[in-house]
Amino acid sequence: MAASRESNLSSLYAELNRFGQAGESERALKTANKILQQFPDEKEAFHCKVVCLIQLSRFQDGLKAVNNTPKLSSDLDFEKAYCQYRLNQPLQALKTVNEASNVTLRIKELKAQILYRLEKYEECFDAYRDVIKNSDDDYEDERETNLSAVVANLCTENSVKDLPQLREHTYELSYNSSCKLIAHKQYQEAERKLKATEKLCRETLEEDGSTEEDIDSELGIIKVQLAYCLQLQNREKEAQSIYSAALKQKPNDIGLVAIASNNIITINKDQNVFDSKKKIKSATVEGLEHKLTTRQRKNIALNQCLLTLYTNQADQCQQFCEKLVKTYPDMAAEATLIRAVQLARDSKAKEAASLLDKFSAGNQETQLKMKLAAVQLLLSDGDRKEACRILHNMGDSTFKPGIVSALVTLYLADNNRDGASNVLKAAVDWYRKNKVSTGDLSTLWRQAADFHLRGGEPAVAAKSLEELLRQNPSDKKTLAQLVIAYAQFDPAKAQSLSKQLPPLDFSERAADVDALETSNWMMGTKVIKKAAKVEPSPGQKPETPGDELIQKKKTKRKRKGKLPKNYDPNVAPDPERWLPRHERTGYRKKKDRRNKDKDIGKGTQGAATGASDMYDITKMPSQVKASPNPHASPVPETGPRQQQRKVQPKKKKKKGGKW
Numbered sequence: 085m086a087a088s089r090e091s092n093l094s095s096l097y098a099e100l101n102r103f104g105q106a107g108e109s110e111r112a113l114k115t116a117n118k119i120l121q122q123f124p125d126e127k128e129a130f131h132c133k134v135v136c137l138i139q140l141s142r143f144q145d146g147l148k149a150v151n152n153t154p155k156l157s158s159d160l161d162f163e164k165a166y167c168q169y170r171l172n173q174p175l176q177a178l179k180t181v182n183e184a185s186n187v188t189l190r191i192k193e194l195k196a197q198i199l200y201r202l203e204k205y206e207e208c209f210d211a212y213r214d215v216i217k218n219s220d221d222d223y224e225d226e227r228e229t230n231l232s233a234v235v236a237n238l239c240t241e242n243s244v245k246d247l248p249q250l251r252e253h254t255y256e257l258s259y260n261s262s263c264k265l266i267a268h269k270q271y272q273e274a275e276r277k278l279k280a281t282e283k284l285c286r287e288t289l290e291e292d293g294s295t296e297e298d299i300d301s302e303l304g305i306i307k308v309q310l311a312y313c314l315q316l317q318n319r320e321k322e323a324q325s326i327y328s329a330a331l332k333q334k335p336n337d338i339g340l341v342a343i344a345s346n347n348i349i350t351i352n353k354d355q356n357v358f359d360s361k362k363k364i365k366s367a368t369v370e371g372l373e374h375k376l377t378t379r380q381r382k383n384i385a386l387n388q389c390l391l392t393l394y395t396n397q398a399d400q401c402q403q404f405c406e407k408l409v410k411t412y413p414d415m416a417a418e419a420t421l422i423r424a425v426q427l428a429r430d431s432k433a434k435e436a437a438s439l440l441d442k443f444s445a446g447n448q449e450t451q452l453k454m455k456l457a458a459v460q461l462l463l464s465d466g467d468r469k470e471a472c473r474i475l476h477n478m479g480d481s482t483f484k485p486g487i488v489s490a491l492v493t494l495y496l497a498d499n500n501r502d503g504a505s506n507v508l509k510a511a512v513d514w515y516r517k518n519k520v521s522t523g524d525l526s527t528l529w530r531q532a533a534d535f536h537l538r539g540g541e542p543a544v545a546a547k548s549l550e551e552l553l554r555q556n557p558s559d560k561k562t563l564a565q566l567v568i569a570y571a572q573f574d575p576a577k578a579q580s581l582s583k584q585l586p587p588l589d590f591s592e593r594a595a596d597v598d599a600l601e602t603s604n605w606m607m608g609t610k611v612i613k614k615a616a617k618v619e620p621s622p623g624q625k626p627e628t629p630g631d632e633l634i635q636k637k638k639t640k641r642k643r644k645g646k647l648p649k650n651y652d653p654n655v656a657p658d659p660e661r662w663l664p665r666h667e668r669t670g671y672r673k674k675k676d677r678r679n680k681d682k683d684i685g686k687g688t689q690g691a692a693t694g695a696s697d698m699y700d701i702t703k704m705p706s707q708v709k710a711s712p713n714p715h716a717s718p719v720p721e722t723g724p725r726q727q728q729r730k731v732q733p734k735k736k737k738k739k740g741g742k743w
Contacts, residue, residue: 089122092122093119093122093123093126096115096118096119096122097119097128097129099115100112100115100116100119100129100132103115104132109136109139109140110136110140112132112136113133113136113137113140116129116130116132116133116136117133120133125156127156127159130149130153130156130157131156131159131160131163133149134146134149134150134157134160134163135163137149138163138166138167138170141170143166143167143170143171144167144171146163146167147164147167147168147171150163150164150167151164158185159185159186161180161181161183161184161185161186161191162181162184162188162190162191162194164180165177165180165181165184165191165194165198166194168180169194169197169198169201172374174198174201174202175202177194177198178195178198178199178202181194181195181198182195189215189218189219192211192214192215193211193215193219193227195211196208196211196212196215196230197230199211200230200233200234203237203377203378205234205237205238205241205243206238206243206245208234209231209234209235209238209245212227212230212231212234213231215227216228216231225254228250228251228257229254229256229257229260231250232250232256232257232260232261232264233260233263235247235248235250235260235264236260236261236263236264236267237377239263239264239267239268240263240267240379254284254288255281255284255285255288255306258277258280258281258284259278259281259285259305259306259309261277262274262277262278262281262309262313263309265277266309266312266313266316269316271313271316271317272317274313275310275313275314275317278306278309278310278313279310281306282303282306282307282310285299285302285303285306286299286303289302300333301333301335301336301337304330304333304335304337304340305337305340307326307329307330308326308327308330308340308343308344308347310326311323311324311326311327311330311344311347312343312347314326315347315350315351320351323347323351324348324351327344327345327347327348327351328348330344331344331345331366337375338369338371338372338375339372339375339376341366341367342366342367342368342369342372342375342376342380342384343367343376343380345363345364345366345367346363346364346367346380346383346384346387348360348363349363349364349367349387349391350387353394354394357391357394357395360391360394361391361395364387364388364391367384367387367388368384368385368388372384378412382412382415385404385407385408385411385412385415386408386415386418386419388404389401389404389405389408389418389419389422390422392404393422393425393426393429396429398426398429398430401422401423401426402423402426405419405420405422405423406419413445416443416445416446417443417445417446417450417453417454420439420440420443420454421440421454421457423436423439424436424437424439424440424457424458424461427439428461428464433461433462433464433465433467434462434465434467434470436458436461437458437459437461437462437465437470437474438458439458440454440455440457440458440461441454441455441458441474443455448481452478452481455474455475455478455481458474459471459474459475459490462474468494468497468498469498471494472491472494472495472503475487475490475491475494476491480514482510483510483511483514483515488507488508488511489531491503491504491507492504492507492508492535495507501539504535505535505536505539505541505544508531508532508535508536508544508548509544511532512532512544512547512548513547516547530548532544532545532548533545533548533549533565533569536548537565537568537569542568542569542570542572542573543569543573545565545569546566546569546570546573549562549565549566549569550566553566560585560586563581563584563585564585566581567581567582567585
């Protein structure tokens, strides 16, 4: 009886081996189940069953079988972790491989893949280097390809690791190398490499006998990456055409569709929003959490919030922003800014400013940006007092030179000179006390000193001038200002400081008093003109300052006049060229063709021409009496300029519109 059972078991194992060698996983699974029904403690049969379930992509059944039979699955750590990995349970898979009793090479390689899925690229890089170093089989190219993908992601995250230079003999390695160049912002070199990668990929797949459909599917990710490279070079039209062509082929990879759709949305911005609404649906389908990296999913979620902002969907915008913060807490600043912009668009500037002012997440620099954005909103709304309050309550950031300048400007705009003075005083005291080095503060000290000197506060101005003098002890101008400031409240100190000023010695050079008096100085030009009109005395030298001014006037160069285009120097000019046309000799008045009948006068209707001349004073004969003075000069003839132009009487328009 025992011999028959053993022979039956051996025949079943032979059958199982035959099916396994032939790749008939379904029939091999049935045979393994037969063995386990008759011999429940057969570990080899159970192992074959789990492997068959994995080959049939029944990962849930495989994991269930391992978990339900711990007695038979004690050595199946790799199979269990692999099922968890394929079921998108990377954390559980990582825990399984870390607790494995026998760490084999394939467990190390699986751990490297799990770390890549968890985006722990530095640990993944170390794991792959260890696997490649200790392996010697036919999968060297695949491992090197995975390592190049890890290197590309490390470059994207600006890792400080010493990254190796990998080969580029396959199109996968060449593609990952182009991604590395894009991470280093070498876009033109990346564009050339992507085009070479596309050509290499097509040639490789054609040699393998792939169909055109399979080739286009494999080229899709390369083309989309090329379009992204063009977009980063501001060649958006070329990039958009490539994205659209890739989407028209309807690829099966939902991750590729999501990235192409999202990038088209970023090109559209606030234009073509209806197309963007369609694209955002493809970029936010379920299952992308296992296809895209966290950084890619963040960008898509952020663009979804911006799209609702552009389309004025206020409620949806607020909802998506809250969801963004809940899913990715490190995106709280971006979400808060979008919410504030939406509130400002709805004429709720104060509410938006309050939202930004209360933002407390992130580092100090992020909080500073949020508060400055709140100040900008308040100033746009005309609320300067609330803006000053926020600027005052920014802690140590209040004393930054730019914020101090803004506060002083706002206070002076409200005619609050005391407030501006207090701000400068506080800034001077804070920098003197903390001795913080934030660059060149000489401008701040200078402006504070000038402000307080003009405002009658020399003691406060002296503190700023002392800081300036400490930075540049050889600055005599600052020293002179400090002496002036001390002279107003501490004459003794001003006297001691004044000894450091350079002496005023005029003995080496003689001053020309006459030249000083005639020069253009503070007394103005009137004194110079009077000096120029005074006649020289008999003993005066010919070259005096007054004579020089008169000589300069006389020798002033005149600009040469312009001649007409048709000017002929051999022809005498017309003597009447400066007279108006109606005063020239050859002028003839145009006849009025409408009044053909000369008998009709221009006076009262029905009046004769002769009668009208009787009453025209211009046509009466002049009676000139002889002058009693015999020496009186004759009356000169009236020249052309002295002749009065005859004023033509205005014509009255008759009723009916006709003359």
